[in-house]
Amino acid sequence: MLKQLLHFKIIREIGRGGSGVVYKAIDIRLKRDVAIKVIHPNPNFQEEDLHRFLMEARSASSINHPNICTVFDIGQHKDFHFIVMEYLEGETIRQVLTKQKIFT
Numbered sequence: 001m002l003k004q005l006l007h008f009k010i011i012r013e014i015g016r017g018g019s020g021v022v023y024k025a026i027d028i029r030l031k032r033d034v035a036i037k038v039i040h041p042n043p044n045f046q047e048e049d050l051h052r053f054l055m056e057a058r059s060a061s062s063i064n065h066p067n068i069c070t071v072f073d074i075g076q077h078k079d080f081h082f083i084v085m086e087y088l089e090g091e092t093i094r095q096v097l098t099k100q101k102i103f104t
Contacts, residue, residue, distance in 0.1 A: 006077050008036055008084065015092065019049065024087055033087040034072065041079035050081060057083045 002010045008025040011033075015022040020039040027034050039045070039053055054074065060083075061071035073084040091099075 002038070002080075005036060005038070005080060005082060006075065008034065010036070019053075027084075035069065035085045035087045037083045037085065039081045053081060053083070060085075 001013065002023065004010060005025070007027060007029045009028055011024045011026060013021055014024050014035065019042075020037060022035055022037045025034050025036050026032070039049070057071055057074045060068065064070075069088060070086040071083060072086065075082055075084070
């Protein structure tokens with residue numbers, strides 16, 4: 001697990017998917033909690049994957065809505081590409097759908 005990414009101190013993993021991991025972190029410069037989505041370094045990583053990742057960040061950053069996390073930054077450090085977002089407490093979509101018996 002990552003311990004630090006630039007000026008972000010990693011606290012814990014909060015989610016995992018096919019291409020990356022989301023961590024809760026602290027921005028040590030601004031003293032605030034953030035979520036960082038990181039694409040795993042992968043020898044099969046394609047330029048198209050990076051393009052899709054950056055488009056996701058740009059699309060989300062163009063939206064200002066209370067139900068969508070604010071994107072603060074995108075970046076790269078060594079082999080890690082990442083998106084820094086607002087950290088919000090709560091349940092995952094999977095947890096909500098499981099409670100409603102929509103997802104098992």
